[in-house]
Amino acid sequence: MTKYPDREWRFSQEDWLKASRLTAGGVTFLLTLSASQFLQGRLLGISAASRAATFAGMLSVSTGSMLASLAADEAPATLSVALGWVPEKDRRRKGSVIDKRGSISSSTFSLLGYDAGKKEERLLGAARTALVGMLLFKGLGGRFSGVAPSNVAQPGAFFNVRGTLPAGLEYASPKQKRRLDMFGWVYGCHTCGRRQMGDYVGDHMPPRKVAVEMSRRWWRRLLGIRVKQRFTPQCRPCSSIQSAAVRSDRRILVYHYLSLRRYHATGAVLEVVSLLPGQGMLDGLIHQNVEQVSAWWRRKGRAEGDWQRR
Numbered sequence: 001m002t003k004y005p006d007r008e009w010r011f012s013q014e015d016w017l018k019a020s021r022l023t024a025g026g027v028t029f030l031l032t033l034s035a036s037q038f039l040q041g042r043l044l045g046i047s048a049a050s051r052a053a054t055f056a057g058m059l060s061v062s063t064g065s066m067l068a069s070l071a072a073d074e075a076p077a078t079l080s081v082a083l084g085w086v087p088e089k090d091r092r093r094k095g096s097v098i099d100k101r102g103s104i105s106s107s108t109f110s111l112l113g114y115d116a117g118k119k120e121e122r123l124l125g126a127a128r129t130a131l132v133g134m135l136l137f138k139g140l141g142g143r144f145s146g147v148a149p150s151n152v153a154q155p156g157a158f159f160n161v162r163g164t165l166p167a168g169l170e171y172a173s174p175k176q177k178r179r180l181d182m183f184g185w186v187y188g189c190h191t192c193g194r195r196q197m198g199d200y201v202g203d204h205m206p207p208r209k210v211a212v213e214m215s216r217r218w219w220r221r222l223l224g225i226r227v228k229q230r231f232t233p234q235c236r237p238c239s240s241i242q243s244a245a246v247r248s249d250r251r252i253l254v255y256h257y258l259s260l261r262r263y264h265a266t267g268a269v270l271e272v273v274s275l276l277p278g279q280g281m282l283d284g285l286i287h288q289n290v291e292q293v294s295a296w297w298r299r300k301g302r303a304e305g306d307w308q309r310r
Ligand SMILES: [Zn+2]
Pocket: 189, 190, 191, 192, 193, 194, 234, 235, 236, 237, 238, 239
């Protein structure tokens, strides 16, 4: 057996400050997306299949990224003051706090550029944060329209064409059902996002009644177009809500606050990006310029000296 050397591994103050940034950023982003889902559904009646859903989702993700960055900037100072590492009166500016070991808090690397001071630069920082946030969200597999709640009778927030099969008017065959169970395990119920081992219903999308009505439209009949349906995995609870909704011709939205995916971590990943060492290409892309940050660093270094003398 390998013997590991005894090493005391302790969370340093700087680590705590960084962790506070990640937590604040991650939680804030998640809360913004949940709030947006609620507002889109309850106030605006937007579902994942609505035309406005993509735009609403982009707005939510960019706002969420900026709020996450703001919260992350506040977190180290708040934590330092709360734990008594820094006296309240030394909480000089938003987000800027120097810890007792003389190192600058991780808020130096703020994407929002609080350190930049000038208004235009802060605005630029905010725009950059929104852009990087949206790229991360997409990169982590997010779909902007999927921020909205699902309409049970339409492709839901977790609908993914790759997880569907061509369908006729009849029910899914046992073989198709097995494949749909696998798709369900990978992508979740297309309406609520729930993942489970098997027991998915092969959901016709659009639903049969809707497809038949759509095919009856005069221009589709004239051109001889029959609406093509696909099977997509749906869990049993959502399936019965859908049957009720289609039968009674009611629009029912399903919310998916607890179905978390990788892209929900965008706020935390944004902070990981902003904590990367201040060198290299990424730095040039994300931080305004190194001189500015290092000048600020030196200035703060002096301020730290003053504080210790007191
Ligand atoms: Zn479901």
